[in-house]
Structures are given as C-alpha cells and as structure tokens.
Amino acid sequence: MNIQQAAANNTLNTMTYLKYYLPPAFTLFLAMVWEYAFTISTFIQEEKEEYHVVADKAKGLPDGRIKKKLLRVALPSFLTYTTYNFIDMLMNLLVVELVFSVPGLGYLLVASFKVIHKGPDGIYLLYRPQLIFFVSFVILFLYTINSILMEGLYIYWIQGPRGGSDMGKKLIAGGIIIAAYLIFALISPLLVNENAIKNWNSRMYWADYSSLAPPEWINLFGENLPTTENLSSVKIGPDTYRMEYNFKYSQFPLNLKIKFISQPEGNIIVNMTTPDGRTYTLYNGPAKELDFGGDAT
Known part of the structure; x- marks a missing residue:
C-alpha cells in the first residue's frame, strides 16, 4: 500500500x-x-x-x-x-x-503556481504568492541556521575563543538580513495593486495588457520604456475622433489597442500622424476592435 x-x-x-x-x-x-x-x-x-x-x-x-x-x-x-x-x-x-505526495514544502511550492486547462477558453494560471513566500522564508531560515552552525564549527576548530567577536558580528548581520526580508514581506502588500492580485486568474481583467510587456518598475533601473496608458478620444468632426499620445520613451509601445464604447456600423479608418506632420493609415476596413503590434506603430 x-x-x-x-x-x-x-x-x-x-x-x-x-x-x-x-x-x-x-x-x-x-x-x-x-x-x-x-x-x-x-x-x-x-x-x-x-x-x-x-x-x-x-x-x-x-x-x-x-x-x-x-x-x-x-x-x-x-x-x-x-x-x-x-x-x-x-x-x-x-x-x-x-x-510521494507528502504534504511539505515541495507540495506547497508546486501548489503555488499551476497551469489550469479550461477547455476552449485557453490556459489559466493559478498563482498563490502567499505559498511562495512561506516556502522561500522557511528555506531562507533553514539556510541561515545551517550557515550559523557551519560558522560556529569553523570558529571552534580554527579560530578558537578569539573568533567569538567575529561570530557575534556575523550573527548580527544575518539577523539584519532576515529582519529586512520580513519587513519587505510585510509592506509589499501595501505597494501592490490589490485589485490586480484579486483578479490574477481573470483572463478578462488582463485583456487590455500586452502579454510580453515588462513590468513598469523596470524603469526604476534606468530604462525608459512606455507604460500602459488609457487614451480618451475627442470628437473633432461629425465622424472624426482624435487621440493624442505624448511619446517620450526610448522604444515604441508593444501594442496599440482600439476599442469602442458602442459598436459603430460600416467601415472605419485609423490614421496616425507624427509630430512632424507625416500621416500613416494603420487600418481601413470594417469596424472592430483593433490590436496593432509594436512593428505596426
């Protein structure tokens, strides 16, 4: 059995x-x-x-x-x-x-991130950040205990009583590292979008975001990449609307998506005008939601 x-x-x-x-x-x-x-x-x-x-x-x-x-x-x-x-x-x-299906750290780690298949709708990802935090914290704690024991053996056999002060300093440094990790873990929920966490597994919530776009915080490390923005249109004619985009980045956006509050009838034309006056036609055809990749923009 x-x-x-x-x-x-x-x-x-x-x-x-x-x-x-x-x-x-x-x-x-x-x-x-x-x-x-x-x-x-x-x-x-x-x-x-x-x-x-x-x-x-x-x-x-x-x-x-x-x-x-x-x-x-x-x-x-x-x-x-x-x-x-x-x-x-x-x-x-x-x-x-x-x-062997033993409920432990390995079981929790696998359960924290799973790929769920739901028929023709595609693939859904089930993500539990709390489990990843718990597993990583336990591993970090055990690694710290192991490091302290190994350091203690080294001091006892090699340095003798003279190494006691060095051991104390290293214990303080290790305590500071663990404390910093715990503080970051406690304040991190306050720094994230709670609504995004609740809708992590919702496909419709992320439909307007590019699947290949890097996170916005990458700009904190010297990058200058475009972030996700929602542009409002302004009516400037009977059947003409304009959206202005202040481009100030080092790369083009990965996607340009156009959606309608109410579905129009007939054909539509989507033009893009650059600051120097050049105009490009991006689309000319039946009215529908549009998604232009970075190469098109």
Missing part, C-alpha cells in the same frame, strides 16, 4: 508517511554521505601536496599529528562546501515530497 492508496482507503496516518517517505530520503542521505566522503578525501589529498605538510614531515612529526592538522586545515573548505550544497540537499527532499 502506498500513500495514495492509504488516502483512498482512509487509513492515512503519520506512520504511512514515514514508511514511504523515509526510505527514499535515507537513500538520498547515503548518496550525499559518499559524496561528502569523496570531497573531504580530495581536500586532504590536495592539502598533502602543500609545502607546510612537507615541512612537517621533514621535522619528523608523527603521522597522527600530521593527519589531525590536515583535517583541521581542510575543514574550512569542507564547511564551505556543506553550506553551498545545503540548498541542493533541501531541493532533493522537496522532490521526494512531491513524488
């Missing part, structure tokens, strides 16, 4: 998860043990070729003492390797959770 069968039979409990989740997780752990053993062996072999080891042998130091020194010298590289590979190990566990 697997987890899915247990859930179907209403016999799912903690022991079921442990029975089917621990074996693959333990297999991943064993694979990492062999990798770690090979890595630290490589570090030590490389360190044996250094001049200080040759000098210790020339001095007649016992082999046991030289091996202890080699372990101590190779420890910083090993701790750095552990810190860098922590996220990799955590991702492996998330994959195990997903494959």
Whole structure:
C-alpha cells in the first residue's frame, strides 16, 4: 500500500508517511554521505601536496599529528562546501515530497503556481504568492541556521575563543538580513495593486495588457520604456475622433489597442500622424476592435 492508496482507503496516518517517505530520503542521505566522503578525501589529498605538510614531515612529526592538522586545515573548505550544497540537499527532499505526495514544502511550492486547462477558453494560471513566500522564508531560515552552525564549527576548530567577536558580528548581520526580508514581506502588500492580485486568474481583467510587456518598475533601473496608458478620444468632426499620445520613451509601445464604447456600423479608418506632420493609415476596413503590434506603430 502506498500513500495514495492509504488516502483512498482512509487509513492515512503519520506512520504511512514515514514508511514511504523515509526510505527514499535515507537513500538520498547515503548518496550525499559518499559524496561528502569523496570531497573531504580530495581536500586532504590536495592539502598533502602543500609545502607546510612537507615541512612537517621533514621535522619528523608523527603521522597522527600530521593527519589531525590536515583535517583541521581542510575543514574550512569542507564547511564551505556543506553550506553551498545545503540548498541542493533541501531541493532533493522537496522532490521526494512531491513524488510521494507528502504534504511539505515541495507540495506547497508546486501548489503555488499551476497551469489550469479550461477547455476552449485557453490556459489559466493559478498563482498563490502567499505559498511562495512561506516556502522561500522557511528555506531562507533553514539556510541561515545551517550557515550559523557551519560558522560556529569553523570558529571552534580554527579560530578558537578569539573568533567569538567575529561570530557575534556575523550573527548580527544575518539577523539584519532576515529582519529586512520580513519587513519587505510585510509592506509589499501595501505597494501592490490589490485589485490586480484579486483578479490574477481573470483572463478578462488582463485583456487590455500586452502579454510580453515588462513590468513598469523596470524603469526604476534606468530604462525608459512606455507604460500602459488609457487614451480618451475627442470628437473633432461629425465622424472624426482624435487621440493624442505624448511619446517620450526610448522604444515604441508593444501594442496599440482600439476599442469602442458602442459598436459603430460600416467601415472605419485609423490614421496616425507624427509630430512632424507625416500621416500613416494603420487600418481601413470594417469596424472592430483593433490590436496593432509594436512593428505596426
């Protein structure tokens, strides 16, 4: 019986998860043990070729003492390797959770962003930013704890009591980073369009926006790209309307869309006049909603 069968039979409990989740997780752990053993062996072999080891042998130091020194010298590289590979190990566990349907961080991460097919209407995206925040925060927190432990081991074995002050400074720096992350997460809902978040999965809400347009905040980093604007028309003749667009950007807009409040009858002509007086006909045909791409404008 697997987890899915247990859930179907209403016999799912903690022991079921442990029975089917621990074996693959333990297999991943064993694979990492062999990798770690090979890595630290490589570090030590490389360190044996250094001049200080040759000098210790020339001095007649016992082999046991030289091996202890080699372990101590190779420890910083090993701790750095552990810190860098922590996220990799955590991702492996998330994959195990997903494959075996164990409700954990991997399950929440996949559930935060899904592609939903709804018949002929196309594809809808289901996005839950709260789940992504929770998963990323837990991963960041675990990574911070791992970094603190690795740094503590380094100070204990290498620097001794003298490294206590450095450890305190690094803990303060880590606390500031986590605090900044939490503050940003708390104030971010106040900086976004709440209506846009509520209508994230609504196809009609985003119909007037270009699907390939970058976000407006990219202009904060030195870009000068056009933003989405709604232009109002002014009647200047019996059947003539004008819309003015103040172009002040480095690139043309990706789309120019024309919609009607009430559907007109017959044909329409859409002309574009540039500041230097040149006029281009963009459309001449039956009245309908129009969407001109960036190349046309």
